[in-house]
Amino acid sequence: MGLLYKAVLRPLLFRMDPERAHHSVKRVLAFAQNSSVVKDFVGRIFSHAWSKPVRLGKLAFPNPIGLAGGFDKDAELVGILPALGFGFIEVGTITPEPQPGNVVPRLFRIPENLAVLNRMGFNNCGVRGAAEHLKKFPNSPVPIGVNIGKGVSTPLEEAAQDYLTCFKALFYFADYFVFNISSPNTAELKRLHEPARLRNLLATVALENENRKTNAKPLFIKISPDLSEEELSAVVRIACEYRAGIVCSNTTVKRDGLSPAWETETGGLSGRPLRDMSTRMIQRIKQISDGKIPIIGVGGVFTAEDAREKLEAGADLVQVYTGLIYEGPGIVKSILKGLA
Numbered sequence: 619m620g621l622l623y624k625a626v627l628r629p630l631l632f633r634m635d636p637e638r639a640h641h642s643v644k645r646v647l648a649f650a651q652n653s654s655v656v657k658d659f660v661g662r663i664f665s666h667a668w669s670k671p672v673r674l675g676k677l678a679f680p681n682p683i684g685l686a687g688g689f690d691k692d693a694e695l696v697g698i699l700p701a702l703g704f705g706f707i708e709v710g711t712i713t714p715e716p717q718p719g720n721v722v723p724r725l726f727r728i729p730e731n732l733a734v735l736n737r738m739g740f741n742n743c744g745v746r747g748a749a750e751h752l753k754k755f756p757n758s759p760v761p762i763g764v765n766i767g768k769g770v771s772t773p774l775e776e777a778a779q780d781y782l783t784c785f786k787a788l789f790y791f792a793d794y795f796v797f798n799i800s801s802p803n804t805a806e807l808k809r810l811h812e813p814a815r816l817r818n819l820l821a822t823v824a825l826e827n828e829n830r831k832t833n834a835k836p837l838f839i840k841i842s843p844d845l846s847e848e849e850l851s852a853v854v855r856i857a858c859e860y861r862a863g864i865v866c867s868n869t870t871v872k873r874d875g876l877s878p879a880w881e882t883e884t885g886g887l888s889g890r891p892l893r894d895m896s897t898r899m900i901q902r903i904k905q906i907s908d909g910k911i912p913i914i915g916v917g918g919v920f921t922a923e924d925a926r927e928k929l930e931a932g933a934d935l936v937q938v939y940t941g942l943i944y945e946g947p948g949i950v951k952s953i954l955k956g957l958a
């Protein structure tokens with residue numbers, strides 16, 4: 619399947635503008651989602667038997683390989699994405715109101731580095747749109763994570779309210795929540811890693827979460843791979859205080875190993891150049907937290923070996939995005955086969 623994708627489909631997609639290619643892929647998936655026959659067929663091709671489901675608290679993940687945030691920003695495809703074999707799906711980033719994101723072009727492939735650069739800027743349909751989409755597909759066979767963020771024009775001081783708005787509006791649809799504080803494409807967002815701001819954010823939403831008693835949802839913070847050791851330690855300690863997990867990591871603003879032409883192109887880099895950075899960070903999170911909080915490892919996972927490195931570093935679960943672009947829809951099956 620990987621060979622067929624690389625020989626036929628990928629060259630066609632890579633000839634298109636990256637964002638147009640993404641929309642085309644989404645249209646095909648939306649079509650498949652609407653037909654139970656096609657959906658079953660897709661499931662038969664891409665699913666792979668896996669005997670070691672992952673348990674995190676009340677949640678059961680049929681396998682540890684999930685889809686990372688940013689692919690299904692509007693939560694339109696949760697009816698079909700599990701058929702690609704994913705053990706969980708993270709939708710978003712979703713903001714309180716719909717927003718268009720940055721001007722195009724804002725998505726670039728860098729095939730020589732197996733990387734992608736994006737500065738999408740949280741283009742999404744907002745919480746009401748996302749709720750409309752999610753309500754069409756109840757009873758997902760895999761956990762659904764809802765990744766939330768602040769609106770582009772919300773001042774940093776009011777950011778916690780945006781996360782709370784998203785949390786409340788999408789509570790019913792989420793199996794877990796991710797607070798995205800690490801996209802490099804929303805001005806000042808990353809300042810939410812600062813201890814006082816992060817505490818305020820977590821306190822605000824955690825209180826609301828605890829009010830839901832036995833229905834409380836697992837909370838995760840999605841962090842930047844560009845934190846210093848001191849910044850990372852502080853974030854992990856605060857996560858432990860609030861029993862929040864960590865998604866490690868978002869895209870990097872570094873350009874290590876890339877041709878100098880990319881230095882001037884703003885945005886976050888994903889894929890192979892991020893792999894070892896995020897793996898090392900997972901190791902540190904595991905050490906600092908003493909294994910007390912769940913970790914979702916993401917960054918440059920293309921193969922079973924990449925996924926194994928993340929799991930051995932301390933991740934409980936692993937996500938892919940850029941790997942899906944380069945390896946194609948058979949990526950989950952191929953990783954699970956290699957991990958077995």
Ligand SMILES: Cc1cc2nc3c(=O)[nH]c(=O)nc-3n(C[C@H](O)[C@H](O)[C@H](O)COP(=O)(O)O)c2cc1C
Pocket residue numbers: 686687688689691710711725734736738740765798801840867868869887888889890892916917918919937938939940941
């Ligand atoms: C085009 C694109 C859009 C993304 N959008 C989001 C987003 O909206 N929210 C988010 O938390 N992460 C987003 N990400 C980051 C990914 O979820 C992931 O953390 C990062 O790409 C590293 O994983 P990868 O190397 O497997 O792609 C995006 C990544 C890409 C490539």
